[in-house]
Amino acid sequence: MSRHDPDQTLLAKAETLTEALPYMQRYAGQIFVVKYGGHAMGDPVAAKGFAADIVLLKAVGINPVVVHGGGPQIGAMLKKLGVESSFVNGLRVTDAETASIAEMVLSGAINKEIVGWITRAGGRAVGLSGKDAGLVTAEKVGGREADPTRGIERHVDLGFVGDPVAVDRAILDTLSAAGVIPVIAPIAAGVDGATYNINADTMAGAIAAALGATRLFLLTDVAGVLDKDGELLTDLTPAQIEALQADGTVTGGMIPKLETCVNAVKGGVEAAVILDGRVPHAMLVEIFTAKGAGTLVRA
Ligand SMILES: Nc1ncnc2c1ncn2[C@@H]1O[C@H](COP(=O)(O)OP(=O)(O)O)[C@@H](O)[C@H]1O
Numbered sequence: 001m002s003r004h005d006p007d008q009t010l011l012a013k014a015e016t017l018t019e020a021l022p023y024m025q026r027y028a029g030q031i032f033v034v035k036y037g038g039h040a041m042g043d044p045v046a047a048k049g050f051a052a053d054i055v056l057l058k059a060v061g062i063n064p065v066v067v068h069g070g071g072p073q074i075g076a077m078l079k080k081l082g083v084e085s086s087f088v089n090g091l092r093v094t095d096a097e098t099a100s101i102a103e104m105v106l107s108g109a110i111n112k113e114i115v116g117w118i119t120r121a122g123g124r125a126v127g128l129s130g131k132d133a134g135l136v137t138a139e140k141v142g143g144r145e146a147d148p149t150r151g152i153e154r155h156v157d158l159g160f161v162g163d164p165v166a167v168d169r170a171i172l173d174t175l176s177a178a179g180v181i182p183v184i185a186p187i188a189a190g191v192d193g194a195t196y197n198i199n200a201d202t203m204a205g206a207i208a209a210a211l212g213a214t215r216l217f218l219l220t221d222v223a224g225v226l227d228k229d230g231e232l233l234t235d236l237t238p239a240q241i242e243a244l245q246a247d248g249t250v251t252g253g254m255i256p257k258l259e260t261c262v263n264a265v266k267g268g269v270e271a272a273v274i275l276d277g278r279v280p281h282a283m284l285v286e287i288f289t290a291k292g293a294g295t296l297v298r299a
């Protein structure tokens with residue numbers, strides 16, 4: 001066969017590229033915030049694929065901003081060090097020792113690992129946390145939980161758990177303009193100078209809203225939001241999400257995730273997508289094909 005004979009496989013690949021072209025043109029210059037969850041990053045092959053996808057976004061003119069989690073990895077380190085840990089409504093109760101271990105795992109180990117993956121995939125990445133260049137300022141959250149004995153909610157002190165209350169985007173704009181992909185750990189300083197541990201979904205949502213991002217991607221370990229029969233819900237509005245929470249279809253870690261999506265789209269993000277970070281190139285399918293992947297939340 002000559003080098004120029006038509007090859008159906010190659011033609012299909014070329015068609016994939018032409019199908020992607022209108023999306024590349026539409027999204028060039030826009031910001032996509034990608035949250036990479038601790039559960040999604042477990043598999044090294046998937047992690048490599050994730051890094052290649054991020055580098056591809058940058059190569060076609062999109063400005064990706066990565067915010068990562070690491071809940072399971074913090075849990076493993078706390079266990080190794082013999083420190084007890086508990087969660088209230090999906091948030092880790094964080095005393096001073098836990099905050100320092102969370103910072104070590106998130107800003108130290110995981111952040112640099114992701115920067116390494118992106119570098120090996122041919123991109124240029126810089127790792128930072130909310131502390132760097134005053135990117136994010138945190139405020140202590142007021143935790144609440146149900147009191148089963150009295151049938152009402154009671155106040156619980158979550159310690160050094162923070163909510164992002166201000167985002168200074170200057171450092172992100174500088175990095176993006178220099179062709180660098182920012183990789184952000186969900187740790188920030190409070191106005192009181194203390195170190196706060198922030199839920200990574202919440203951190204990603206606040207950064208996406210502050211940047212006026214076109215998309216917020218939350219990469220996790222399920223195909224998206226599932227209904228009571230386990231079927232994927234491909235599109236949701238804030239009103240539908242409220243109903244899913246009220247009837248108990250959505251529980252556990254999916255609750256703060258959907259709240260983040262609702263806050264992001266109400267805060268000006270065009271759409272937020274929850275999708276499976278373990279499925280190779282799920283994000284590319286969602287961005288560059290008509291079919292899409294995961295659950296898309298729109299105002
Ligand atoms: N209706 C639902 N659809 C999909 N996942 C759900 C639903 N309700 C609860 N979940 C749970 O939410 C989890 C995702 O949240 P979480 O474990 O916090 O992810 P991550 O660590 O990636 O942030 C899923 O693995 C699933 O167990």
Ligand SMILES: CC(=O)N[C@@H](CCC(=O)OP(=O)(O)O)C(=O)O
Pocket residue numbers: 036037038039068069070071072074090091092102161162186197198199200201
């Ligand atoms: C306050 C709080 O809960 N912080 C989280 C931060 C990491 C995180 O959110 O990681 P995932 O996205 O992998 O769950 C924690 O300590 O686990």
